[in-house]
Structure formats: structure tokens, C-alpha cells
Amino acid sequence: MWERVERFKVGEAVESDHQPLEVEVKGVGGRRRAELGSKFIRTDWSEEGVAFYRGNLDTWQQRIQEINGLEELTQVVREATLKRECVRRGDKVGRNDWYDGECKKAKREARRRLRLWRRGKIGVDRYREARREYRELCSGKKTELREKEAAEIRGITREGEVWRYLKKGKKGREMITSEIHMTEWKSYFMGLLGGVETRLTGLGGYEGDGGEEIAEEEMEAVLRRLKKGKAPGEDGIHNEAWLEASRVVRVKLLEGMNIVWRGGGIPEGWKVGVICPVYI
Known part of the structure; x- marks a missing residue:
């Protein structure tokens, strides 16, 4: 030792x-x-960062209009944001x-x-x-x-x-009990999926429900409910990217979502997530 x-x-x-x-x-x-003391890259969503992001989207309108699919759209959105190099400081746990x-x-x-x-x-x-x-x-x-x-x-x-x-x-956090059985989780997520266990078919197609396509008003209503300052997912896209997006980006986002809804397949990035169990 x-x-x-x-x-x-x-x-x-x-x-x-x-x-x-x-x-x-x-x-x-x-x-x-x-x-x-290590360095890391952080997306800047200050007033300067938002102006930088919107400016890039306005400049890249032609490029965005030629996008085919949500994977390409998220890549362009990621490239348009302002990145800054930061030094990792100590956290405030227990302070x-x-x-x-x-x-x-x-x-x-x-x-x-x-x-x-x-x-x-x-x-x-x-x-x-x-x-x-x-x-x-x-x-x-x-x-x-x-x-x-x-x-x-x-x-x-x-x-x-x-x-x-x-x-x-x-600070907005709620207590979570660990006394949740698998049957309760299953019932909860089945309720979110409309009473079925899964909507995946074949190699990743999506059945949809045969109804009308997603309307622009529906998408805008969901976007308005997004909260700022939240950590991004595996794709590195913050909520601010969609809240501050230009009209052409939102049109392409709606097109991509309706492709998925019609059974065009779920993007690979949507199949990956980070799940952190919390035990209290």
C-alpha cells in the first residue's frame, strides 16, 4: 500500500x-x-451567444432549406451555436x-x-x-x-x-420514492404511449396513430413550454437552440417530426438517452 x-x-x-x-x-x-482545473467547452446562451446563433442561422438559410432529416438539422444547429472554453471550478455541493x-x-x-x-x-x-x-x-x-x-x-x-x-x-426538486415497482413503471409509460407497450416496429419505424400530422401550432405550444438553463441530452442541443431558432429551422423541425410520425423511422440520436436513477 x-x-x-x-x-x-x-x-x-x-x-x-x-x-x-x-x-x-x-x-x-x-x-x-x-x-x-481541466478545460471544457460550454455553449454560450447570453445575449451575445443568442445574437451569434441567430446570425449564423440567417446566413445559412439556403443550407438549412436543403437539409434532409432531423439528424442533419441537429448538426447544423449544433454548429451554429457559440462555444466558449471554460475552466472547471469546484462545485457548490454542501455550500x-x-x-x-x-x-x-x-x-x-x-x-x-x-x-x-x-x-x-x-x-x-x-x-x-x-x-x-x-x-x-x-x-x-x-x-x-x-x-x-x-x-x-x-x-x-x-x-x-x-x-x-x-x-x-x-429549488424546484421534488422528493422521489424508491418504493416503485416495475409494474408501476410499466403502467406509467404505457399511459404515455397511449395504452401500448411500444410503438417501435421493424428496424425502427414508427406506427403513428393514423391521425392527422403534427400541426405547427402543436409544435409551437410544446416549444414554448421548454425551460431554459437545462442540461442538454446526448446530442448536445440545449432547449435554447429551439426557443431561439429561426423560422426556417422550425419549418424543417416540423417536417422532420412529421416524417417520423408517418413511419419514416426514428433518428438514431433519439434512441440514445441518459437515465440517472435517484434514490432518496
Whole structure:
């Protein structure tokens, strides 16, 4: 085991009197610090990004009109978006709402003095002073937030305000039970499919229901319900791409959807998805 240890040191925790022991071990996963500093490409949907996207679609009108199928359309939409290179930072998992930039600054100062004290450049009293100031600042921020929440709760007089307050704390997420049996999942998805287990036929054809084609008004109604800021699927297309799409793109999207509806086959990209079970 010791031959796999790359580095072993005492950490720099200022939240507690006890210091952690940090060990870096060789492994397949690599180091977490390197992962956080890695670069990645992100689609820009700011005002500048939307203007860039719309400009490309206007310029490529002839190219879009010659598109044949949804696969080509998604490729053009993907190419039209503005991409930016970003550096991966740490996530905010476990971070409290009261923890702000002032707390970060005080923590950095306390850790700086801890390193100086360990090197013998300052006395322990100076480190303890910075640590005490950091803890008192965090305690004050926490108390201030609790008092603010308590005042907000006391000011609630209607049932609707109660639910808005509760949903704000949940941030739009709902509790999901793990006590769901396969028969319940089957019944649920059969209801979405109109009472049948599957609508796939042959090598990927789609039966449809023999009714009328998808109307433009139906498609527009669905697009209007799309939410912004959501993670894309495997194709890398964000909801914003369809919400900000030009008229010619929407026409081609409707044509492609009706081809699928008439039994023209499901695009390969639609057969791939990411399913993440959540257990609470």
C-alpha cells in the first residue's frame, strides 16, 4: 500500500481544532485537483451567444432549406451555436447560502496564517486571532440568515405564500420514492404511449396513430413550454437552440417530426438517452 502513496501531509482546516491527514494515492481516477482545473467547452446562451446563433442561422438559410432529416438539422444547429472554453471550478455541493465572498476571504487569511505559524514566521496567537475572526464572521452570517428567514415566515399570511416559500427552499426538486415497482413503471409509460407497450416496429419505424400530422401550432405550444438553463441530452442541443431558432429551422423541425410520425423511422440520436436513477 505504501508504494502507492504519492504524498502524505497534514491539511489546513480552520473550521476545527483538529487537522485532517491528506493522502494522495496513485490510481486510475487521477487527482481531483487536476480534474477541477481541466478545460471544457460550454455553449454560450447570453445575449451575445443568442445574437451569434441567430446570425449564423440567417446566413445559412439556403443550407438549412436543403437539409434532409432531423439528424442533419441537429448538426447544423449544433454548429451554429457559440462555444466558449471554460475552466472547471469546484462545485457548490454542501455550500451554505450564507457563505459569501467575505467568508472566503477570511478563510484564506486564516489558512495563510496557519501556514506561516507552521513555518515559525509568526506566533500562534496571530493564527488563532484570524481563525476566531473567521468563525465569528461565519456564525454572524448564519444567524443573520436565520433571522431573515424567520421574519419572512412571520410575514406569511396566505397559503400561496407558504408554498412559494417551501418551493424556494427545494429549488424546484421534488422528493422521489424508491418504493416503485416495475409494474408501476410499466403502467406509467404505457399511459404515455397511449395504452401500448411500444410503438417501435421493424428496424425502427414508427406506427403513428393514423391521425392527422403534427400541426405547427402543436409544435409551437410544446416549444414554448421548454425551460431554459437545462442540461442538454446526448446530442448536445440545449432547449435554447429551439426557443431561439429561426423560422426556417422550425419549418424543417416540423417536417422532420412529421416524417417520423408517418413511419419514416426514428433518428438514431433519439434512441440514445441518459437515465440517472435517484434514490432518496
